[in-house]
Amino acid sequence: xxxxxxxxxxxxxxxxxxxxxxxxxxxxxxxxxxxxxxxxxxxxxxxxxxxxxxxxxxxxxxxxxxxxxxxxxxxxxxxxxxxxxxxxxxxxxxxxxxxxxxxxxxxxxxxxxxxxxxxxxxxxxxxxxxxxxxxxxxxxxxxxxxxxxxxxxxxxxxxxxxxxxxxxxxxxxxxxxxxxxxxxxxxxxxxxxxxxxxxxxxxxxxxxxxxxxxxxxxxxxxxxxxxxxxxxxxxxxxxxxxxxxxxxxxxxxxxxxxxxxxxxxxxxxxxxxxxxxxxxxxxxxxxxxxxxxxxxxxxxxxxxxxxxxxxxxxxxxxxxxxxxxxxxxxxxxxxxxxxxxxxxxxxxxxxxxxxxxxxxxxxxxxxxxxxxxxxxxxxxxxxxxxxxxxxxxxxxxxxxxxxxxxxxxxxxxxxxxxxxxxxxxxxxxxxxxxxxxxxxxxxxxxxxxxxxxxxxxxxxxxxxxxxxxxxxxxxxxxxxxxxx
Amino acid sequence: xxxxxxxxxxxxxxxxxxxxxxxxxxxxxxxxxxxxxxxxxxxxxxxxxxxxxxxxxxxxxxxxxxxxxxxxxxxxxxxxxxxxxxxxxxxxxxxxxxxxxxxxxxxxxxxxxxxxxxxxxxxxxxxxxxxxxxxxxxxxxxxxxxxxxxxxxxx
Numbered sequence: 001x002x003x004x005x006x007x008x009x010x011x012x013x014x015x016x017x018x019x020x021x022x023x024x025x026x027x028x029x030x031x032x033x034x035x036x037x038x039x040x041x042x043x044x045x046x047x048x049x050x051x052x053x054x055x056x057x058x059x060x061x062x063x064x065x066x067x068x069x070x071x072x073x074x075x076x077x078x079x080x081x082x083x084x085x086x087x088x089x090x091x092x093x094x095x096x097x098x099x100x101x102x103x104x105x106x107x108x109x110x111x112x113x114x115x116x117x118x119x120x121x122x123x124x125x126x127x128x129x130x131x132x133x134x135x136x137x138x139x140x141x142x143x144x145x146x147x148x149x150x151x152x153x154x155x156x157x158x159x160x161x162x163x164x165x166x167x168x169x170x171x172x173x174x175x176x177x178x179x180x181x182x183x184x185x186x187x188x189x190x191x192x193x194x195x196x197x198x199x200x201x202x203x204x205x206x207x208x209x210x211x212x213x214x215x216x217x218x219x220x221x222x223x224x225x226x227x228x229x230x231x232x233x234x235x236x237x238x239x240x241x242x243x244x245x246x247x248x249x250x251x252x253x254x255x256x257x258x259x260x261x262x263x264x265x266x267x268x269x270x271x272x273x274x275x276x277x278x279x280x281x282x283x284x285x286x287x288x289x290x291x292x293x294x295x296x297x298x299x300x301x302x303x304x305x306x307x308x309x310x311x312x313x314x315x316x317x318x319x320x321x322x323x324x325x326x327x328x329x330x331x332x333x334x335x336x337x338x339x340x341x342x343x344x345x346x347x348x349x350x351x352x353x354x355x356x357x358x359x360x361x362x363x364x365x366x367x368x369x370x371x372x373x374x375x376x377x378x379x380x381x382x383x384x385x386x387x388x389x390x391x392x393x394x395x396x397x398x399x400x401x402x403x404x405x406x407x408x409x410x411x412x413x414x415x416x417x418x419x420x421x422x423x424x425x426x427x428x429x430x431x432x433x434x435x436x437x438x439x440x441x442x443x444x445x446x447x448x449x450x451x452x453x454x455x456x457x458x459x460x461x462x463x464x465x466x467x468x469x470x471x472x473x474x475x476x477x478x479x480x481x482x483x484x
Numbered sequence: 485x486x487x488x489x490x491x492x493x494x495x496x497x498x499x500x501x502x503x504x505x506x507x508x509x510x511x512x513x514x515x516x517x518x519x520x521x522x523x524x525x526x527x528x529x530x531x532x533x534x535x536x537x538x539x540x541x542x543x544x545x546x547x548x549x550x551x552x553x554x555x556x557x558x559x560x561x562x563x564x565x566x567x568x569x570x571x572x573x574x575x576x577x578x579x580x581x582x583x584x585x586x587x588x589x590x591x592x593x594x595x596x597x598x599x600x601x602x603x604x605x606x607x608x609x610x611x612x613x614x615x616x617x618x619x620x621x622x623x624x625x626x627x628x629x630x631x632x633x634x635x636x637x638x639x
Contacts, residue, residue, distance in 0.1 A: 042495060069495045072620030072636060076496060096616040096638045133522045133610040134573050134603035192570035202613040203639045204496075243570035246615040246638075250563055253619065271619035411495045415612070415639065441605075444524055445612045484613070 007046070009035075013066075013467035017050055024269065025053040029062040032401065034463045037066050037455065040412065044070035051269045052080050057087015057278075059343045059350060063401050065357050066463035067381075067410030067455060071095070073272030076356035079404045084338060084351045088266070088275035089283045091256065091290075093353030095334040096249040098290055099297035100240030101172070102331055102380040102407075103305065104391060107312070108324030110231040111211045111479065121209065121315045122439045122480040128307040129207055129237075130199045131484035132441025137198030139303065146194045147182040150244070153295030154302045162306040169369050171330040172359065175298040180291035185244075186251050189289075193244025193296055198303035200239045202445055202484035204408070206385055207237040207304070209480035216475035222393060223474050225375055226328055234476055235308055235325075236389055238382050239300060239484075240334065245293035252286040278351055287336070294335060301330060328391065329369075329378035333358045333407035339367075341402050352402050360394035360405040360470045368394075379470045381461065383409045385438065385483060386431060386451030389476045390461050397468030405469040406461075409454035422447040431481075440483040449483065486513035490634075493621060498612075498637050505630035507554055508581040511561060511596070514633050515578040518562055518617075521639060523575055524609040531599035533574055537564045540593040553591045555624050557583075558633055561596060562617045568598075575608070576600035612639045 006018045015038050017029040029049045031038060045068055052062040052074055059081050068077030073092025080093055114121065130137060141149060149156045154175025157163035168175045182190075200207060214230035217223045228234070241248075256274035259282055260266045268275060276282040305327070309320035316323060336353045343350060352359075361368050361377040368377045376393035383389050387409070394403055413421070424443025427450050431438055440446045464470045486503050493499035498521050502513035519526050539560045541553060561578075568574040576598035584593040603610060616638040624633045 071496065072494070072618045072638075096618075132605075133613045134569070134575075134605075136573070188567055188571070192567060196570070202611075203615075243566075243615075247567070247570075250616050257619070271622070274619075414491055414495055415498055416489045417491065442609070442611045444609075448612065 013463055017046060022050045025050055027053050027058050027061055029053045031064045031068065032463065032467045032469065033066045034459065034466065037459055037463055040455070041068060042070050045075045048073070048075040049078065051273055052078055054269060055080055055082060055088055055090060055273065055275060056266060057082040059083055063404065065404065065406040067406040067408055067460045069410045071355065073270055074353070074355040077406065077410065078355045079353065079357045079401060081341065081343065081350040081352045081402050082278065084278045084349060087278055087351065089278045089287060089336060089351060090273055090275035090353065091249050091252050091286060092272040092274065093355050094249070094290060094336050095355045096246045097240035097334055098245035098249060098293035099332045100334045101297060101301065102236060102238045102382055103301045104328040104380050105235040105305065105308065106227055106324060106326050106328055107233045107235065109233045109316070111233060112231070114209065114233050114479070117315055118209070118437050118480050121311065122437050122482060124311040124315055125207060125308065126439040126482045128311045129304050129482060131482060132202050135199045136195035137303065139197050141194060141197070143190060143194065146190055149197065149299050150182050150185065150292035150296045151180045152176055153298040157299055157302040163302045167302060167305065167327050170327040171298055172332050175302065177291040177294040179288055180295050181288045182292055184285045184289040185248060185292050189244050189247035189251065192247045193242055196242040196244065197300050198307060199242060199300070200237070200304065200482070200484045201242055202441065204449060205239045205484045207482040208235070208385070208389070208478045210234050210236055210389060210476035210478050212474055213477055216477065218472045218474060222375055226378070226391065226473065228474050236380065236382060236476065237301070237304060239304070241293040241297035242300065244296045248289045248293050252289065255282055290336065294332065329380065331358050331380050339402070342399060350402070354404055356407045357404045358407045359403060360398050361403050362394045362396040362398055379405055381406055381408060383457030384451040384454040385449055385478060385481050386436070387457050390457070391473045392461070392464070392470040393473060395468055395471050398470065401469055405464045409457045409460060411453055412455050413453040415448040418448045418450055418453040419444055422450040436478050436481060438481045438483055446483055487517035494636050497639050499621065499635070501632055501634050503630065503632045507583065507631050510624065510631045510633045511558055511581045512578045514558060514562060514635060515565055517635070518565060518614055518637060519575060519577060521612055521614055521637065522569070522610060524611050526577065528607050529575055529577060530601050532601040533599070535568060535574070535576060535598045537561060537596040537598055538593065539564065550591045551624055551626070555622065557594045558624060559617055559622060561594060562635065566614055566616065573602045574600055575603055614639055
């Protein structure tokens with residue numbers, strides 16, 4: 001079916017923007033969405049995704065996931081793979097919050113056991129996991145220690161007793177992106193991040209206590225393999241590399257803008273798509289600095305997990321091991337990684353940029369922890385604080401999009417409008433009536449995150465499943481929320 | 485207020501337009517617009533700490549027009565405010581802005597005296613953290629009344 005400007009629907013869930021849509025496109029672009037989600041996408045998504053298709057060295061297609069919405073440079077939900085030998089790396093394809101991601105932890109507690117102590121638990125979590133503007137963590141590393149943290153990620157946490165070997169096994173890249181060298185990181189980035197390990201940040205970052213309802217077990221066999229059953233309580237949180245990653249992205253965007261045209265004769269239609277050849281000194285320096293931010297973020301989420309375990313243990317007067325506080329998985333959704341994929345019928349090494357998109361490796365793939373080799377990589381997609389979140393697994397069919405899937409609900413209402421339309425205190429009261437206890441650092445910030453500001457998460461999940469990108473396993477309903 | 489938040493530019497983040505008769509006013513208003521995303525009661529910010537921010541462009545030779553230099557200065561200046569927010573927990577307002585010119589009379593640097601204090605959640609109504617100043621739709625334009633700046637910030 002042909003639509004405006006030559007955009008064609010080529011299957012139930014694939015909409016293709018032809019290479020002729022805009023001068024300079026090197027490949028066509030594809031939006032993965034149901035008709036309803038596609039029609040609701042803002043016009044800037046088409047513009048931004050077609051800009052992504054102009055990146056030097058891009059292969060196959062520029063993709064936008066079903067939760068896609070406009071960002072800058074890349075749309076949020078954007079996926080682009082470039083040839084590392086002849087192509088570029090673009091910080092705009094990763095985002096300012098490098099390795100923003102989600103972690104899921106199982107417990108052996110039931111909703112019945114947690115409900116009576118829910119408020120105390122949320123209060124304790126709020127106290128243990130600093131949130132909001134200006135928050136700093138309990139760790140006070142020296143500059144040398146911080147350099148070690150950003151080069152070794154969760155491994156540093158294990159050495160310091162904040163992580164188990166199982167935690168590392170169940171974190172993407174085992175919690176440490178190799179090749180991170182802090183010499184490529186500015187002092188400003190270190191200054192911005194050094195006090196922030198173990199903090200949640202603000203915006204759409206959260207820490208939630210969620211419940212598995214019987215009717216929400218979508219794939220019982222897989223749920224069982226992940227140790228999930230009806231009535232069980234889980235913990236999910238979402239955060240990134242804080243000021244450290246933000247500064248690295250800002251530093252390298254500026255550097256790439258300086259050298260892109262003058263040194264490499266490259267021109268992009270959007271300054272936020274500033275790029276440099278991957279194999280150039282600047283490209284390699286950014287890749288290494290970005291890995292430092294990836295590791296800082298893994299360490300951040302690991303230290304938060306340590307504090308979560310403490311808070312649960314103190315609230316329920318039981319040891320974390322006794323409470324079964326074990327990780328299911330930790331995923332990144334703002335990264336660029338070298339991966340092996342098939343493109344143009346040939347298996348090759350590609351640099352896959354995912355900005356607001358989750359890696360979703362299928363069963364049997366290298367990089368998936370041994371215990372999940374048969375199920376496929378766990379995928380964690382958080383919804384709005386008022387709706388639900390999901391555990392899914394990667395699928396073999398995911399190869400069509402470089403094994404990538406959605407990362408969240410996707411916003412449909414601006415923050416400014418949400419703040420005008422909703423009152424944070426009323427939102428919290430309404431949520432309380434529905435059984436969700438929220439503790440926030442800021443009620444106006446809470447208003448920005450009202451459920452109505454987001455797409456329907458169920459539709460996003462259904463679209464990823466229909467497109468074969470990921471298979472839903474369990475839907476989680478929030479009962480407690482710590483909001484930045 | 486010499487700034488207003490804009491709809492229709494970004495769904496997930498915040499866009500604003502700051503205006504002023506002079507470029508100095510636009511820089512001050514832009515700093516306040518970034519501040520107000522993080523702090524809803526900026527009047528509660530006491531001028532207890534003084535920071536002098538100096539931005540000197542390394543690339544002024546390659547920038548052809550003064551307005552582009554001003555854009556680079558504004559971008560770096562706003563980023564520096566975010567640096568102090570994370571590195572020293574300081575929220576700042578620009579009190580005095582001075583532009584400098586190089587030996588050939590071209591705009592190439594700014595010196596801003598900024599006043600503020602360390603965040604205190606008991607008095608400061610802290611809202612949403614600002615991660616970065618993006619280049620998306622970023623620009624300064626001359627108008628009949630003076631100058632405007634358009635900025636999109638990542639939150």
